[in-house]
Every structure is written in structure tokens, then in C-alpha cells.
Amino acid sequence: MSKEPDRLFAQPLAQVPDFAFNEDVVRVFPDMIKRSVPGYPTIVENLGVLAAQFAQPDSVLYDLGSSLGAVTQALRRHVRTDGCRVIAVDNSAAMVERCREYLNGQDSMFQELLPVEVIEGDILALEFQPAxxxxxxFTLQFIAPDQRTALLSRIRQSLLPGGALILSEKLRFNDAEEHALLTDLHVAFKRANGYSELEIAQKRSAIENVMKPDSLEEHRERLLAAGFSKVVPWFQCLNFASLIALP
Ligand SMILES: Nc1ncnc2c1ncn2[C@@H]1O[C@H](C[S@+](CC[C@H]([NH3+])C(=O)[O-])CC(=O)[O-])[C@@H](O)[C@H]1O
Ligand SMILES: O=C(O)C(=O)Cc1ccccc1
Incomplete structure (x- = not known):
């Protein structure tokens, strides 16, 4: 993985453009996500462990909004179920190109990994296979809010008995005091990881129009409305959480 440090927002910008998953972001993405999302390495590794418990023979494992394929790599490290294959999907051409390179690297280092296909495309337009x-x-938060229920319903329809959706998101909180506390603590996390006040402020303004977090309650209600039967949070670190949703 690229070791290039994230300095994308280090210099003052006259106008901060909306955040996009372009070539510049791709170059620094592993560093950016690790220094910005508390618990990210723990979530990714354990997603593989969880997936191994839900994987069913001869089915697809989807990594939706795969970026550089960190989740896909964890799935391939942990899942040994017969006949499974991984489909990774992202609509950023720059991400997909680099993701394919990293997965070729994983293939050359390990034998007997699950087969993988990386698709450049919109997850809203995807025809799901039995999964x-x-x-x-950390993908649903970038999908337009009015599209989220339809996407989750289509995922629910594709899920086999015994399977699961694993959904990780930044959270907002309905209680103003809880929201302010966890937001401040997230800023402290970023500061502790070497981001300046300017970097933190410019990144916040870059993502505010493109990334719209929901509360845990909104996630639970929407998942139930989409047809899931049970929603179980399995991880939270500050304002970032991951949920298991069962069909
Ligand atoms: N409609 C869409 N269709 C396909 N991809 C999309 C769409 N919208 C956004 N994306 C893609 O979703 C990814 C979100 S990053 C996921 C991290 C990864 N899962 C990880 O575990 O490392 C989250 C973050 O950066 O906070 C980006 O690569 C987008 O191009
Ligand atoms: O940086 C942040 O404040 C975030 O909420 C997480 C994030 C991580 C990587 C890209 C966009 C948002």
C-alpha cells in the first residue's frame, strides 16, 4: 500500500472544493482513512472474521464502495467457504485502477485466495447476485439520503438465509450534547494523528456537502423498513460504528 502521507488540506485554499475520490485522494487514501476514522483497522480486520461466520457455500461476498480493496483483502484472508467469490464495486475510476493493482499483489503473495472481480460502477445501478x-x-454515508432505503431493500432481497449485511458509518447523534462531545473527541483524535486545525477545518468543509451521516436510530429504522429482521451494533469508537443487519 502507498505510504504517502495525507497533506491534501495542509495549505490554505481560497475555496475548498467538494470532496471527491479522485487521483489525489487515491494517492494518500490509506494514510487518510487510518488517521481520520477511529477504529478503522479493527473494523476492517474483524469484518473478515465476521464474514467467515456468515459466508454460505457458492455465494457472492460484496464489497460495495471498495476504494482500494481493504475489505476485499480482509474477506480473502479470512473466508475459506467453498465456492465463494468476492465482487468489489466502486464508481471512482482512480480507486478501481489502484485497487486492481493491490489485489494482484495479494494474489502473487498468497495461494488459494477467493476469486475476486473488481467492477467500476455505481452501486445504485448494480444487479445483485445471490449474496x-x-x-x-463507510459507503452509505456518501449515497444521496433519498436513495438509501431503495439500495438497502435491494441488498436485502439478494441476501441468502444465514447471510448478513455489515454496515459501517460515521454517526450523528440526536442528543446535542452527545453529538458535540463525540465530534470534539473525533477532532482530538485527528489532532493526535498529526492533523493541524487548518487541515481539520478544510476537510470538514470539503465533506459537508457530500457526506451525510445518520443517527443509529435512523439506521436501525431504515434497515428494518428495508426488510432486515435484526440490527446488531458490534463496534463503536467515538462517532464511528459498525452494525450487523440480518435478513
Ligand atoms: N454510488 C456509488 N457507487 C459505487 N461506489 C461509490 C458510490 N458512492 C461512493 N462510492 C465509493 O465509496 C467509497 C467510500 S470510502 C470506502 C472505504 C472502503 N470501503 C474501505 O473500507 O477502505 C469511505 C471514506 O472515504 O470515508 C469511495 O471509494 C467512493 O468512490
Ligand atoms: O475525515 C473525516 O472527518 C471523516 O469523517 C472520515 C472520512 C475519511 C475519509 C474520507 C472522507 C471522510
Whole structure:
């Protein structure tokens, strides 16, 4: 993985453009996500462990909004179920190109990994195949809010008995005091990881129009409305959480 440090927002910008998953972001993405999302390495590794419990023979494991394929790599490290294959999907051409390179690297280092296909495309337009595991690892928050229920319903329809959706998201909180506390603590996390006040402020303004977090309650209600029977949070670190949703 690229070791290039994230300095994308280090210099003052006259106008901060909306955040996009372009070539500049791709170059620094592993560093950016690790220094910005508390618990990210723990979530990714354990997503593989969880997936191994839900994987069903001869089914698809989806990594939706796969970026550089960190989740796909974890799925391939942990899942040994017969006949499974991984489909990773992202609509950023720059991400997909680099993701394919990293997965070729994983293939050359390990034998007997699950087969993988990386698709450049919009997850809203995807025709889902029968799936046992669907990972939406920090992707739903970038989908237009009015499209989210329809996407989750389509995922629910594709899920086999015994399978699961694993959904990780930044959270907002309905209680103003809880929201302010966890937001401040997230800023402290970023500061502790070497981001300046300017970097933190410019990044916040870059993502505010494109990334719209929901509360845990909104997630639970929407998942139930989409046809899931049970929603179980399995991880939270500050304002970032991951949920298991069962069909
Ligand atoms: N409609 C869409 N269709 C396909 N891809 C999309 C769409 N909208 C956004 N994306 C893609 O979703 C990814 C979100 S990053 C996921 C991290 C990864 N899961 C990880 O575990 O490392 C989250 C973050 O950066 O906070 C980006 O690569 C987008 O191009
Ligand atoms: O940086 C942030 O404040 C975030 O909420 C997480 C994030 C991580 C990587 C890209 C966009 C948002």
C-alpha cells in the first residue's frame, strides 16, 4: 500500500472544493482513512472474521464502495467457504485502477485466495447476485439520503438465509450534547494523528456537502423498513460504528 502521507488540506485554499475520490485522494487514501476514522483497522480486520461466520457455500461476498480493496483483502484472508467469490464495486475510476493493482499483489503473495472481480460502477445501478455477505464499509454515508432505503431493500432481497449485511458509518447523534462531545473527541483524535486545525477545518468543509451521516436510530429504522429482521451494533469508537443487519 502507498505510504504517502495525507497533506491534501495542509495549505490554505481560497475555496475548498467538494470532496471527491479522485487521483489525489487515491494517492494518500490509506494514510487518510487510518488517521481520520477511529477504529478503522479493527473494523476492517474483524469484518473478515465476521464474514467467515456468515459466508454460505457458492455465494457472492460484496464489497460495495471498495476504494482500494481493504475489505476485499480482509474477506480473502479470512473466508475459506467453498465456492465463494468476492465482487468489489466502486464508481471512482482512480480507486478501481489502484485497487486492481493491490489485489494482484495479494494474489502473487498468497495461494488459494477467493476469486475476486473488481467492477467500476455505481452501486445504485448494480444487479445483485445471490449474496451471503454484503459489506458497506463507510459507503452509505456518501449515497444521496433519498436513495438509501431503495439500495438497502435491494441488498436485502439478494441476501441468502444465514447471510448478513455489515454496515459501517460515521454517526450523528440526536442528543446535542452527545453529538458535540463525540465530534470534539473525533477532532482530538485527528489532532493526535498529526492533523493541524487548518487541515481539520478544510476537510470538514470539503465533506459537508457530500457526506451525510445518520443517527443509529435512523439506521436501525431504515434497515428494518428495508426488510432486515435484526440490527446488531458490534463496534463503536467515538462517532464511528459498525452494525450487523440480518435478513
Ligand atoms: N454510488 C456509488 N457507487 C459505487 N461506489 C461509490 C458510490 N458512492 C461512493 N462510492 C465509493 O465509496 C467509497 C467510500 S470510502 C470506502 C472505504 C472502503 N470501503 C474501505 O473500507 O477502505 C469511505 C471514506 O472515504 O470515508 C469511495 O471509494 C467512493 O468512490
Ligand atoms: O475525515 C473525516 O472527518 C471523516 O469523517 C472520515 C472520512 C475519511 C475519509 C474520507 C472522507 C471522510
Amino acid at each position: 451471503s455477505v454484503v459489506a458497506l464499509n
